[in-house]
Amino acid sequence: MPSEFSVRVTMVLMVFGAIAASASMTHAATDVTQARLESPSPHQPLSFVRDLIPALTRAGCNAGACHGSFQGRGGLQLSLLGFDPVFDYAALTNASRGRRVRTAFPDRSLLLQKPTGTVPHGGGKRMSADSEIAAIFRDWMSAGVPGPLLGTDGDSLDDLKGLRIRVEPAELVVPVGQEVSLKVLASFGDGTTRDVTPWALYDTREKMIADVTRTGVLTAAKSGKTALTVRYLGQVTALGVSVPFDSPSQFDFPANHEIDNLLSAEWRRLGTQPAGLADDGTFLRRLSLDLIGTLPTAEETRQFVADTSPQKRSHAVDALLARPEYMDYWTLYWGDLFRAHRRYLGDKGLASFNGWIRQSVRENKPVDVMTRELLTAQGNLFTHGPVAYYFIDEKVEDLAETTAQVFLGVRLQCTRCHHHPQETWTQEDYYGLAAFFSQLETKDSGAQGARFGGPKSLRVSAKENPNRKPLMPVAPRVFGEVSRPTTAGEDPREQLASWITRPDNPYFARNFVNRYWAVLFGRGLVEPVDDLRGTNPASIPPLLEYLATDFVEHKYDVKHLIREICSSRAYQLAAELKPERDRDGQLFTHRVPRRLSSEVLLDAINQVTGTTEEFTGQPVGMRAIALPDPTITSPFLNTFGRPLRNSPCLCARGSAPDLSQALHLANSPAIHAKVIAPAGRLAVLMKAGRSDDDILTDLYLTALSRQPTQDERDAVKEALAGAPSREEVWQDVLWTVLNCSEFVFNH
Numbered sequence: 001m002p003s004e005f006s007v008r009v010t011m012v013l014m015v016f017g018a019i020a021a022s023a024s025m026t027h028a029a030t031d032v033t034q035a036r037l038e039s040p041s042p043h044q045p046l047s048f049v050r051d052l053i054p055a056l057t058r059a060g061c062n063a064g065a066c067h068g069s070f071q072g073r074g075g076l077q078l079s080l081l082g083f084d085p086v087f088d089y090a091a092l093t094n095a096s097r098g099r100r101v102r103t104a105f106p107d108r109s110l111l112l113q114k115p116t117g118t119v120p121h122g123g124g125k126r127m128s129a130d131s132e133i134a135a136i137f138r139d140w141m142s143a144g145v146p147g148p149l150l151g152t153d154g155d156s157l158d159d160l161k162g163l164r165i166r167v168e169p170a171e172l173v174v175p176v177g178q179e180v181s182l183k184v185l186a187s188f189g190d191g192t193t194r195d196v197t198p199w200a201l202y203d204t205r206e207k208m209i210a211d212v213t214r215t216g217v218l219t220a221a222k223s224g225k226t227a228l229t230v231r232y233l234g235q236v237t238a239l240g241v242s243v244p245f246d247s248p249s250q251f252d253f254p255a256n257h258e259i260d261n262l263l264s265a266e267w268r269r270l271g272t273q274p275a276g277l278a279d280d281g282t283f284l285r286r287l288s289l290d291l292i293g294t295l296p297t298a299e300e301t302r303q304f305v306a307d308t309s310p311q312k313r314s315h316a317v318d319a320l321l322a323r324p325e326y327m328d329y330w331t332l333y334w335g336d337l338f339r340a341h342r343r344y345l346g347d348k349g350l351a352s353f354n355g356w357i358r359q360s361v362r363e364n365k366p367v368d369v370m371t372r373e374l375l376t377a378q379g380n381l382f383t384h385g386p387v388a389y390y391f392i393d394e395k396v397e398d399l400a401e402t403t404a405q406v407f408l409g410v411r412l413q414c415t416r417c418h419h420h421p422q423e424t425w426t427q428e429d430y431y432g433l434a435a436f437f438s439q440l441e442t443k444d445s446g447a448q449g450a451r452f453g454g455p456k457s458l459r460v461s462a463k464e465n466p467n468r469k470p471l472m473p474v475a476p477r478v479f480g481e482v483s484r485p486t487t488a489g490e491d492p493r494e495q496l497a498s499w500i501t502r503p504d505n506p507y508f509a510r511n512f513v514n515r516y517w518a519v520l521f522g523r524g525l526v527e528p529v530d531d532l533r534g535t536n537p538a539s540i541p542p543l544l545e546y547l548a549t550d551f552v553e554h555k556y557d558v559k560h561l562i563r564e565i566c567s568s569r570a571y572q573l574a575a576e577l578k579p580e581r582d583r584d585g586q587l588f589t590h591r592v593p594r595r596l597s598s599e600v601l602l603d604a605i606n607q608v609t610g611t612t613e614e615f616t617g618q619p620v621g622m623r624a625i626a627l628p629d630p631t632i633t634s635p636f637l638n639t640f641g642r643p644l645r646n647s648p649c650l651c652a653r654g655s656a657p658d659l660s661q662a663l664h665l666a667n668s669p670a671i672h673a674k675v676i677a678p679a680g681r682l683a684v685l686m687k688a689g690r691s692d693d694d695i696l697t698d699l700y701l702t703a704l705s706r707q708p709t710q711d712e713r714d715a716v717k718e719a720l721a722g723a724p725s726r727e728e729v730w731q732d733v734l735w736t737v738l739n740c741s742e743f744v745f746n747h
Helices: 004-016 048-058 085-093 132-142 258-270 280-292 298-306 312-321 324-338 342-362 367-375 385-392 396-407 427-437 446-452 492-501 508-521 541-553 558-567 598-609 635-639 659-667 669-675 681-687 692-704 710-720 726-739
Strands: 164-168 179-181 183-187 193-195 201-204 210-212 217-220 224-232 235-243 440-443 457-460
Touching: 048 085, 048 132, 164 224, 164 235, 183 224, 201 210, 210 224, 217 235, 258 541, 280 298, 280 312, 280 324, 280 558, 280 692, 298 692, 312 558, 324 342, 324 385, 342 385, 367 385, 367 396, 367 492, 367 508, 385 440, 385 457, 396 427, 396 492, 427 492, 508 541, 508 558, 541 558, 598 635, 598 669, 598 681, 598 692, 598 726, 635 659, 659 669, 659 726, 669 726, 681 692, 681 726, 692 710, 692 726, 710 726
Parallel strands: none
Antiparallel strands: 164 183, 179 217, 183 193, 201 224, 210 217, 224 235, 440 457
């Protein structure tokens, strides 16, 4: 139960409002004039961890913009948001010759004089002398600055053992314009529970949908979904916030799949309605671009539209998964993710790595098998492709960050310097992950290595390699789970690979089903796709759980996952250019059009114009989706966002349209040359004596997977009538098709 003192603190804070700021707080002065409370009785002493640390946090003292910065501020460094109370206690009581606290005269201490503005303070005035936070500071010093209660192991804190927080209400469905008061309860390992609502920190992801005050009052402003984050004493939790739309007059959505059932349940709960189905031509174009990065031919579209089989869409999925272009397209995807590039590997190393990726895609190798082969790779780079993983990142810290981001969908970069501000991950987690790679050694492979420049082999030594020693000496561990000591000759990476790929890993399967969902829908269930943390929940959590469980049950079979998603009615919904609801598409009620990626767009232009691309040093006719890495010169690919492969984040691939791209499509001499090519599609059709109507139909079916409308036929007929050059009119028509949004976007 909370002490009498903490109950009084809570009551007064709820009356007068909470104080200070969250981790993003600036140094602007804050004047808190809350009433002064009595000190706790001698039988209820203040706790450094449970009372003083929350007070420091609410005052903003240990925020990232203040003393919680990894380099401190004004000569005082505190742990970010109080994640390390032992460090904070030493900083306050021992550093600077103990000048910050005065037990005999608390009001003369720097701990009180600076934030109250009695003496100059770089952060300005943070509180008034009679505020409750000042009272806590004063009472703590008067009590003799009691420190954190260390556990019997001398490392853990009894104060924080078993600490958990929960938020009430547990589910937040708040109509527009309404408020809900949150309640945050902290349960400690000693059996006590406190209402810490005034001491917690609050934030919402999309503030235009719902915002929250410093006292935990959430207000719904706009229909949609967002997430609420609550932090207290290093514990972080998140809740989904749903702000319903007006209920539709009717709801008609015949489900094809469990995916549809889970989505429709959410749509009903939020009062929104999905779009109708995409027509056959649009579906086939979308599916072909998503699965093989290639437009369907005019004949393929004709046959598919004419097919009357009720199973034709699922059959189309199976047929595309068996196409050779599938291997090219998904090798490109994995190459981006793994950063396959000759600047790290050399020509032969790149060929070896790409060969392994292509073989894995061709064999539909389970993702857990690919992961294990990469993480435990040893040997010669030129003969064993997975070894390349350790020549792209060679520092153990970089390997830790890449491994977490690629295979777990977790961004650990923050924890290199301090506790993660939005999660429970610590520096020990960061350097514990890095420690798995500390026994690796690279060496020259004799004449072969000398010829191709530098060490090209990798092996595991019997002890830690001094050149790969982590900056912080921590035993190998993953997210708090310490690994067992390795035996002589054992590779510690085996334990890491086993932990990452085990079926109950809370990240691995979710990470990859989220990534594939993002490829097929244009956005993930979790966004960004490589930021799977508790404070960034999925937009449809039950759907993510279903897909992850199904993925594990089917042995991490990627083609099975693709079939499941593409067979759903949700994947087959029509696009909406100006949706009235779910405008950002996070509820997946409609298809959100997205620009074709650089390689896919260039191949599509070549397919429609009937031309090929000539890449320096590559075979004639090489498709852009089959290029080995970004070193192949192509102004077009660079303009349209080809990634440099210098980051494992897929955000490195530019996907947003911009003015330079529009100008390139409209004015590029290279595209003009394709349009007028003597052996191109247009020239061949005209030389064959095809009628104007046939030519227009062929162009539309090839580029847009649909027949031209009557208005479009009439417009072309009008342009041809009386034109001095029939050929030039058709060249203008083709150029117009290549520049229209319907061609450039996957919808």
